[in-house]
Amino acid sequence: MKIYDITMTISAEMPCFPGEQQAILTYEMKMEDGSIANVSTLTLGTHTGTHVDTPLHFIADGKPIDQFDAGAYSGRCYVIDLSHVKECITKDDLIPYEKIVEASEIVLFKTRNSQLLKLSAYQKDHVFLDHRGAEYLVGKGIKAVGIDYLSIEGFFETEGKTHLTLLTNNVLIIEGVDLSEIQEGEYELICLPLKVKGAEGAPARAVLIKRG
Template sequence: MANYLDVSLTISPDLPQWPGSPPIELKRRRDMAQGDKANDSVLMCGVHTGTHVDAPVHFLAHGADVTHLPLEILIGPAVVAALPDVDAITADTLEGLNLPSDTQRLLLRTRNSESWRRGERAFQPDFVALTADAARWVVHRGIRLIGVDYLSVQRFHDHHETHIVLLEAEVVIVEGLNLAQATPGNYEFICLPLKLAGADGAPARAVLRSLSE
């Protein structure tokens, strides 16, 4: 049996949320402890909760929704790269990784993942993310999927240009990965977002299988 590493966050009310996002609530609609014949729950949360993907329509008025994200991009070989000492991911940062020329899926492990390891519940506005020039570098290199280990691919106080550059080029954005246990290397990446009609994003389960052994 292959060993898979779950790199998705557990959705619960304790999970940090982007400021202004609706609270996460999981409530029992029917409860066997109260005499019902089955347990039946209702989940209430935003589509950009926890580990999730962004669809083009998130920032492009006429962009595609999440149901149109291609599976052949969401599943396939990926490189996990570590950037433990940076506060922002720039084009120069990415160039310095010396990635294989055929890299199509890139997952970036930064100090953000340590906050998941520690179980921090408060939103961290100083999280590490990509600058707009880094997004242009991703597009220029032909990378088709970029994954980051906090709740946004762009920094908290930046303009939306990072998102727009990536989404206009149809780069799939995966946000909220927990890469604390992922050592740098080559993996099979599987990321399956919920198939929500019309949605600008969707929570996803994401896993890695090492290809380095």
């Protein structure tokens, strides 16, 4: 068994969605200043780094993160390598993986975004899933889908169609997974978001497990 950590490291240098809270770590107590222990405060948005979206993110009466069980974002997973895609993932890109998607609980998309995660500035030209592709996934009955950038939606897609298509059909969303060192294939995904009461999303620790 091998475990791959696909979680972005939280820091002030990481990219964040324009207008959202940048991660800030502030030390309130430091041993080097004579304190008995180091104590810090972390300030960050709910969509920082590797994180999940819940229905409440785009649906006024949708469920928040604390109303999901611990395994909601975990399960049998297939990483699909779509590094050749330049702009958006469409239904046509997914059809060749039909049998794989049907056999999976969760699908993660590895794209050229994996290299963009290393840049501190938010990259507005990141690869995204279009709403037709989202509709295709809904029809295959998966429970969650993830991508290797901070939003599964295109930056200039202002109507939120991809999010709404997925979330209104109970397909959960995982964003900001670092798949730069991950090969296409079948894994078990363990993704555990912070349990924050009433939150529409939450940072998460995510790992892929390869057995055998």
